[in-house]
Amino acid sequence: EVHLVESGGGLVQPGGSLRLSCAASGFSFSIYAMSWVRQAPGKGLEWVSAISDSGDKTYYADSVVKGRFTISRDNSKSTVYLQLNSLRAEDTAVYYCTKEWYPELDVWGKGTTVTVSS
Amino acid sequence: DIVMTQTPLSSPVTLGQPAAISCRSSQSLVHSDGNTYLSWLQQRPGQPPRLLIYKTSKRFSGVPDRFTGSGAGTDFTLKISRVEAEDVGVYSCMQATQFPRTFGQGTKVEIK
Numbered sequence: 001e002v003h004l005v006e007s008g009g010g011l012v013q014p015g016g017s018l019r020l021s022c023a024a025s026g027f028s029f030s031i032y033a034m035s036w037v038r039q040a041p042g043k044g045l046e047w048v049s050a051i052s053d054s055g056d057k058t059y060y061a062d063s064v065v066k067g068r069f070t071i072s073r074d075n076s077k078s079t080v081y082l083q084l085n086s087l088r089a090e091d092t093a094v095y096y097c098t099k100e101w102y103p104e105l106d107v108w109g110k111g112t113t114v115t116v117s118s
Numbered sequence: 119d120i121v122m123t124q125t126p127l128s129s130p131v132t133l134g135q136p137a138a139i140s141c142r143s144s145q146s147l148v149h150s151d152g153n154t155y156l157s158w159l160q161q162r163p164g165q166p167p168r169l170l171i172y173k174t175s176k177r178f179s180g181v182p183d184r185f186t187g188s189g190a191g192t193d194f195t196l197k198i199s200r201v202e203a204e205d206v207g208v209y210s211c212m213q214a215t216q217f218p219r220t221f222g223q224g225t226k227v228e229i230k
Contacts, residue, residue, distance in 0.1 A: 035219070044208075044221055044222070045210055045212070045221040046221065047212075047218055059217040061119075063218075101169075104169060104172040105159070105214070106169045106172070106178065108167050108168065110166055
């Protein structure tokens, strides 16, 4: 069965950093692009970033990220990462890891919660 | 960026009755490969989103046939033929034709 399990969320002060991880299982991880989508409390879904299957191409929602986030992957560990720097209160959200399926988002993890507060 | 606009934002429906949600994009979603990458996702309360419809009208694995997607270009619709209690939740359209991917605001479907 296909699974995506996110981890790494937590409470962080404004200006702080976090590294989110997403461990994949049940499919050939290295042949699929992966994305991160977030959802602020009571709000809609917001796409954040994507990375190609080999990791050589990355994409960001510039209006959201503004150079603060970095996506990466380790195909040997079937894991995708999202490094979050210079965090702000408006980055508070559940961060979902998703699998891209040519190119729709067909598998979603349960999410990891990031809270930015002093 | 492509802006996705959904209407209505809230849809109270009687059990067994149909429901329809509209999604409009600010520019055509036809990809250079000829496909239109418009999908619909369902998010039940307390759960992550789930893919229902992809490429405008294709039902994803395990999705009941009471869900139907249609449309072309910039105008798309999700229809539920007969709403069941398990359909309560928020429905969002998403375009994957170009980066950045963008979502509609979400439509809350609830039972009257």
